[in-house]
Each structure stands twice: as structure tokens, then as C-alpha cells.
Amino acid sequence: MPVETKELKMSEGLLSFITEWKKKPGNLIMILHRVQGEFGYIPKGIAEELGKMLDVPLAKIYGVITFYHFFKLEKPGKHTISVCMGTACYLKGGQDLVGELEQLLGVGCGGTTDDGQFTLEAVRCIGCCGLAPVLTVGQEVFGKLTTDKLPEIIAKFK
């Protein structure tokens, strides 16, 4: 039976994942990953529900979420543009990509465009340093970039 929270509900898949992991010690981070995989972030209602299901205080759940950069508390845009700011990309102009994207999208790093289409974020090395500077949109990687290629990439996802 899917559990209803205020506006969102946990899918059967998520529920059975939680049941499976509930028995294992140290399960919280794995479960949060799964929640974020499903919703794109950790919705408040779901976090509260998790607290009850796992019998963990909400403060502990939020303590963990806020400690790790990977977990998001706000709903991201439809597409997340992640610009690599690892060392190799930094040396090859990652900063310029961020600057240009901020201009093009009209949002700062970490922000989401008003139309909810794009979230812009900076990430650490994604392991494609040979292609530096790189960015990803969802799972797709774009490498050896220059600022003039950015409008095309944005257009592709609009």
C-alpha cells in the first residue's frame, strides 16, 4: 500500500527498499540516496515519514542531510547543469563556464530558473579530467568546452 504524505507518496519500490534496509545497521544514508533518486531531493514530508518508519529523530535525519553536499532540500529544476570545478577543470576555465551560464540562465550557482527548467550547480571532479573543462546535464557529459558552446547545450534541453 503506497503511503501518502501531505503531497507526495512513497512508491512501492521505495517502500520495499526501506523494508529491506530497515534491518541493516547504518541504513540512513542508503535510504536517503534512494529517496533522492525518486524525488530529486529530500522532501520534508518524506523525511518526517522516514523518521517514524526508522524510529530516528528528525534532527538526526536533517543533521545527516545537511552534512553531505549530495543531498538536496529543495526541488531542483527539470535539468541540472553541473559544472565541474575540480582542479583540472578549474585550470582550464571552469570558472568562465560558471560565469557565462549564470549570465545565460539568469541564476546564480545553486539556483533554479524561474520556469523551473534548469538548476545550475558546481561540482567536484567527475572523473573526465581528460576532457576538461566539462559539465553534465543529467547523465550526459559535455567536454572540452568553451563558453561559446553553452547556448547550444542549453537550447538542446529547452
Added chain:
Amino acid sequence: MAVKNYILVCGGTACESAGGGDIYKSLLSEAEAQGVAEDVQIVKTGCFGFCEKGPIVKVLPEQAFYVEVKPEDSKEIIAETIVKGRIIDRLQYKSDQGAKGEAFDIENIEFYQKQYRIVLRNCGLIDPEKIDEYIARDGYAALEKCLFEMKPEGIIDELKIAGLRGRGGAGFPTWMKWNFTKQVQDEQKYVVCNADEGDPGAYMDRSTLEGDPHSVLEAMTIAAYCVGANKGAIYIRAEYPLAIERLETAMKQAREYGLLGDDILGSGFNFDLEVRLGAGAFVCGEETALLASIEGNRGMPTPKPPFPAVKGMFQKPTVINNVETFANIPVIINKGGEWFSKIGTEKSKGTKVFALTGKIKNSGLVEVPMGTTLREIVFDVGGGIPSGKKFKAAQTGGPSGGVITEKDLDTPIDFDNLIAIGSMMGSGGLIVMDEDDCIVDVTKFYLDFSVEESCGKCAPCRIGTKKLYEYLDKITKGKGEMEDLEKMKDIGSAMKKASLCGLGQTAPNPILSTIENFYEEYREHIEDGKCRAGKCKDLVHYEIIADKCIGCTVCARKCPVNCISGERKKPHVIDQDKCIKCGACYEGCKFDAITVS
């Protein structure tokens, strides 16, 4: 019918993202369409290391080494190389140094010549998603040997003779670690693999897991047998989806083959493991923080002792090693510690994998024997600096390390020599900088990283990193004072002594090392208000040389804030008050009429 040809397509993240996945699929369908599907085996392998020129496709036995391949090329590759046995000149890698014409051999590409592959032995050769291919290359032979022919003490002896030291950064002898855990009496012990790879600019562990996941599983099982553990975990960054997927496939296959789980190979020994995901906190690479994170908590380090070897995961004795450390182990068991100990230097045995990146012609993954010099890595393997620029420094050890300059290019690289010249091995990031990079700016980049990643548990690190960053920021903005350099050194040495974990203890290293090696550049920023590389925007000044300007108006049109004025065919001028130092005009001028100072 027997297979006549093999096509190896690189499936590492870099190549895959540049179209490798589509190439693999289109080769398969072309082979089918042209009726040669039976003659050729098409394999998607792990990273070949030569990421700069990806996607790469190798054809054996023709020795075709095709670079920058596109999916559209598949038809021609099948028609020419597979059907007719001809090399396609257009795609074939051409060295820009060596003699041409002679029989081409992949091993002769300069990029591979000085390399020696132990850790990456299977990367680029086998399909990481097929356990049979790993087994065909001696995979799981070491595990079998350990289970049936060796006693745990014998394994430890072999590692001691080999002289293997941990590749996660600190270089601690692996045999000692295993021995501590083995000697503790406890019902429950664990083996953990550290695949957190936090250094921003390094991807050795990722490529190993993507290209040869079984090598790590086999080694972890050997470790478990040796110390008496029956459970384990691999802690891997969530940012590495492909590696996670391949690990899970590998674990599933190993279980099916009786190489993982209960009663492994009928020996009565049980061991199983699970994947645990990191969540983007650098400090979780530190072993005690990593264990806290596996336990589902905020990943904060705890004081050592007690060491994880004695009191680790869930308070139980735990062996924790890095991916690359593990990947060496099956080879050591198969070929013997004696064999391994002949490679490398007196105190650092074996090889080291580096992620060679930055201002370098052939960026990629390289594995060289310990004791190779930086000159060989940068200039022979890496092909030197692109665009005729001058080598400035190489950085190892990431945010915990330091720079190596021209004067130390010929120092044999090993754990101890790197420390002696003020850097450290770290996990294997090797970033090359050229004359266009500002040393103060790069140092600020590392400190920014450390500020962000300090977990905040202890004050020397939390406050120290912040202070150091502020001084550097001041210097890059032209507001620094010479005393700041001394102050940074003082804060740095206090942090080294008083911080709880390696993050805080090593965070000042980039500063100490660059002040030592590039004092003059710091002085220029402070006293002359000058950034020679032109990176520190507040110190940069763009000017149009009237004599050289022909008034083409390009710069005026490029300038995003419209601060360049002038009539057509007359010299232009930049309004310095409005200039945002973006450099667009400088890049746009085809007549070298704009100077940066």
C-alpha cells in the same frame, strides 16, 4: 567458426560520454549488416588511459589504434579493417614525435612506452561486465591459491616481502595493517574498501573499478580470509554511477560462480560484501570518518588510536584499504612478493597510477614504476605542455599536497622523495600547470576547497582554513602585505600540530609549498600589484597600444560592458573605470594590439 578479430571499444567514463556507447552499438549493428558478426568479437572495455584522444577503438590483431572515433565511422571500420584487413589512415593514431612508416605497434606509442601496468593490467583489455574474461586472465587464481595452498600467515609474509604500501595517500605498509586485525581476537571482523576518491582532479580508482572490478573483489576476499572477516563493504562516491553499476554486476556474477558468499569454492570460507554510497563529503575519505558515514552518521573523524584495524566499523576490527592497494594484491599472490619487490625504489615498491591532467598534451591515466621521474611522466608519457607553453609546476597530493617545480623534475618519484621535496604522493592526482597559471590563484582554489570540506569538528581546521583563505584572497585582490606570508606560515604550523585529522593537518601544505617555491610570485602580487599570469582579475590591466591598433572595432563589439570606444580605422581606447577585466577584447584582437599587465 572461430573469431578472427577483436574490436576493443573504450567504455571508460570519458570515452563513453564522448560517444563510446553509441560506437559500440553501431559497430555491433554494422558487423551484423555486413555479415561478419561471426568473425569479430566486439568488447566494451575499461579505460585505456589515453583519455585525451578518446573515444578510442582498438582492432586486434591488425594493431589498429583509432582515436577520436565517431559513431559514423563504424561502417568504415567494419568494411575496411574487419572485412579487408586495412588500417584506416584517417583514424589511426599518429605520433607527432616518432619515426613513421615502420610496423606500428600499440606498445610503441610514447604514451604507453614508459608505463608498466599492474593495477591497470586488465583495463582496456577485458569486458568488465564479464567475469569469464577476468578469469581467463588469471582472475581468481590468487584467491584459489590463498584458500587452498596458503595459510593467513603466509599471505602476510608475501605482502611483507612485496613491500606493498597503501595507495590511499599515507603509504602505510599493508601487511602491518592486516596483521593488526588478524591478531585481534573477535568473532566479527570487517574488510572495507575506500573508493571515496575525494581529490578533485583524480580518477584512478574510478577507472580501476570501471575497468576491472573483479580485481578489487578478489583482493577483498583474500584480505577477509587472511584476517578472519566474513563481511565487507565498498564505500564509493555516489558521483560514480558507472563504477557502482559495474561493481554490482561483478558482485552478482562472483556470487553465481561461488567466488563470493557462503562456502567460497567449496573451501568452507564465507565472505560477502555490500556497496555503501558516499554523499559528497571529502572528509569521508579519511578512514574514521568513512566508517562513521557507513554507520549512517555525519562523517566526522574520531581521534586515533584506536585505529580501525583494532576498533573500526561498528566498533569491530576492520581492515580498510584503498582501491589501488587492493588491485595490486592478486598479482602479488600470483607472481610472488619477491617479483613485486624488484619493481620500484628501495622503500616504495611496485607502480603508481596517476591521473595526469591540466596543461598537458596527453592527459589520461598512467601507471609507472615507482622511481620514475616527473620529467619522464610529463614530457615522455604526457607529451609535454601544449601550445609551446612553458612548464611551471606539477601538483601532487591534491588539497593536501604541494608543487614540484623545474628543479625537482629529475627526482625519482616515490613516497619519501615527494615528502622530501615538500609535496606528497596523495592518491595520484598529478596536475600540470604552465606559465598561464597563477600560483597564488591555484593555491586559493585548494584552500577554498578545504574551507568547504572541513567538517568543522575541531577549531584549528575550521578557523585556520578560513583565515588562510582570507589572506590568499586579500593577496589576489592586491591588498596583501608581506607580513601575511609569515602569518600564514604560523597558522599553518599550528594547524599541522593541533588538527584532529589529516584534512586539517595537511590543508596548509599547498600554501607552505608554494611560498617556498614561488616566493617571488607572491611578492609581485603584494609589492608590485602584479599577477604575471594575468589570472587575478583585480590586478590585471588591459590596454590598447595605439601604434598597433588598426581600428577594426572587433574589441569594441566583443566587450560585454561596452567600455571600448573609438572610430573605425582609428586607435581604440578602454575606459579603465568600467572595464570588468573579462579579457574578451584581448582574446578577440587579431593584431596583438592589446596588452595585459
